[in-house]
Amino acid sequence: MTRKPEPKPYHHGDLYETLVTAGTELLKEDGLEHFTLRECARRAGVSHAAPKNHFASVEDLLCEIAARGFDQFVTELDAEADSDPAQSADARLIAMGRAYVAFARANPAVYLLMFRHAQAFNKSAHLQAASHAAWVQLETGVAAVIGPERNDVLSRAAHVWALVHGIASLIIDRRLPGPIDFEQVIAQSLASLPAAIRGVGRS
Amino acid sequence: MTRKPEPKPYHHGDLYETLVTAGTELLKEDGLEHFTLRECARRAGVSHAAPKNHFASVEDLLCEIAARGFDQFVTELDAEADSDPAQSADARLIAMGRAYVAFARANPAVYLLMFRHAQAFNKSAHLQAASHAAWVQLETGVAAVIGPERNDVLSRAAHVWALVHGIASLIIDRRLPGPIDFEQVIAQSLASLPAAIRGVGRS
DNA sequence: TTCCGATGTTGACGGTGTAAACTTACCAAA
DNA sequence: TTTGGTAAGTTTACACCGTCAACATCGGAA
Numbered sequence: 001m002t003r004k005p006e007p008k009p010y011h012h013g014d015l016y017e018t019l020v021t022a023g024t025e026l027l028k029e030d031g032l033e034h035f036t037l038r039e040c041a042r043r044a045g046v047s048h049a050a051p052k053n054h055f056a057s058v059e060d061l062l063c064e065i066a067a068r069g070f071d072q073f074v075t076e077l078d079a080e081a082d083s084d085p086a087q088s089a090d091a092r093l094i095a096m097g098r099a100y101v102a103f104a105r106a107n108p109a110v111y112l113l114m115f116r117h118a119q120a121f122n123k124s125a126h127l128q129a130a131s132h133a134a135w136v137q138l139e140t141g142v143a144a145v146i147g148p149e150r151n152d153v154l155s156r157a158a159h160v161w162a163l164v165h166g167i168a169s170l171i172i173d174r175r176l177p178g179p180i181d182f183e184q185v186i187a188q189s190l191a192s193l194p195a196a197i198r199g200v201g202r203s
Numbered sequence: 204m205t206r207k208p209e210p211k212p213y214h215h216g217d218l219y220e221t222l223v224t225a226g227t228e229l230l231k232e233d234g235l236e237h238f239t240l241r242e243c244a245r246r247a248g249v250s251h252a253a254p255k256n257h258f259a260s261v262e263d264l265l266c267e268i269a270a271r272g273f274d275q276f277v278t279e280l281d282a283e284a285d286s287d288p289a290q291s292a293d294a295r296l297i298a299m300g301r302a303y304v305a306f307a308r309a310n311p312a313v314y315l316l317m318f319r320h321a322q323a324f325n326k327s328a329h330l331q332a333a334s335h336a337a338w339v340q341l342e343t344g345v346a347a348v349i350g351p352e353r354n355d356v357l358s359r360a361a362h363v364w365a366l367v368h369g370i371a372s373l374i375i376d377r378r379l380p381g382p383i384d385f386e387q388v389i390a391q392s393l394a395s396l397p398a399a400i401r402g403v404g405r406s
Numbered sequence: 407t408t409c410c411g412a413t414g415t416t417g418a419c420g421g422t423g424t425a426a427a428c429t430t431a432c433c434a435a436a
Numbered sequence: 437t438t439t440g441g442t443a444a445g446t447t448t449a450c451a452c453c454g455t456c457a458a459c460a461t462c463g464g465a466a
Binding site: 116154161162163175179189 | 318319338355357364365366367368369376377380382384387388391392396399400402
Binding site: 012 | 445447
């Protein structure tokens with residue numbers, strides 16, 4: 001017989017990280033509505049109450065998953081914005097918008113957790129810092145387009161966020177009618193964005 | 204003693220409508236995450252399994268609530284669009300956008316049910332018809348602005364929807380940073396919309 | 407009048423999150 | 437080296453939930 005000298009040690013060793021990993025996978029596989037703390041524990045090979053020692057509640061675990069999602073999100077958007085150092089501020093903003101929607105489509109469950117459900121549990125310092133960084137990133141991109149001296153940077157940034165968030169949400173939730181070409185919607189909408197937030201065409 | 208000649212009749216009489224009403228109220232009070240079929244039954248003064256005779260599952264009840272939400276939604280948007288018969292197509296679209304966001308802010312829980320959660324259960328004929336009517340309404344408004352002969356009415360309609368849905372979602376979910384003036388965001392974003400979907404400013 | 411089907415009730419099952427009590431293992435101080 | 441304290445996991449229990457099956461009740465049609 002093959003020797004099995006590991007009769008399941010009583011202590012796991014790194015349950016915290018294992019739970020975050022298992023939770024992220026569960027989230028991506030089954031979606032937020034089927035996310036279960038007991039299933040995370042099962043995947044980590046641990047009793048259903050073991051997570052209590054590391055996460056006071058299921059929301060605390062989701063909180064950490066969302067925070068790491070924001071970290072990755074900000075990194076990816078930065079990379080895309082800096083991909084061509086010679087591009088204009090307009091092109092940078094559009095590139096970030098494309099990366100935004102791409103992230104959402106690539107990680108729908110995590111995206112929804114970050115931008116939709118993660119409103120109830122804004123306690124974690126990690127989550128607050130990471131989501132704040134994302135907002136600063138957006139604000140900076142918008143200020144570069146319309147000029148940092150403008151007094152409506154905040155509301156114009158909200159405009160940009162609303163558009164990309166709306167596109168991402170409608171695509172992820174499969175709300176758009178069948179024949180619609182997602183790429184066309186994304187390209188057209190983002191292309192109109194710099195002029196729109198600059199306020200040209202005011203009659 | 205006061206006479207109580209009604210010892211709780213065995214049959215309710217109109218449990219279907221009562222459940223829809225109680226469910227709508229519960230949804231508005233406690234939000235979708237705390238929506239419970241058993242609580243609906245409790246509010247209707249009926250046993251926890253009674254709803255089974257009218258709604259096969261909790262989603263069937265939510266489905267009907269969402270469908271009625273769409274009915275009200277379409278009615279309100281139509282009323283707003285037709286409020287001033289002399290206004291231009293641009294003004295009509297902007298008015299509908301304002302009415303869209305206003306509906307979402309006035310009925311956040313129902314709005315979220317309609318445009319977010321009601322994707323899993325698209326079986327009810329009522330729901331499908333009502334949500335389709337909302338889409339036709341949008342498509343018509345967009346066609347009037349950019350011209351019905353354009354071959355990108357669909358994607359431009361998606362653009363409009365994405366923007367208003369994004370604004371509504373961010374406001375409802377309280378994602379926008381504190382100092383932001385919602386009214387300014389709504390006004391600025393909607394004002395830019397007709398030109399944006401017409402495609403002016405193409406370089 | 408009788409009977410049958412629609413509607414409500416009761417009780418049960420498996421699932422969930424969470425709390426309390428108990429067990430195990432490790433580490434540091436005496 | 438022994439010992440004690442504490443962090444980490446387990447077990448058990450509770451109150452919810454949705455759903456199902458079996459049973460009770462009532463009204464209307466034959």
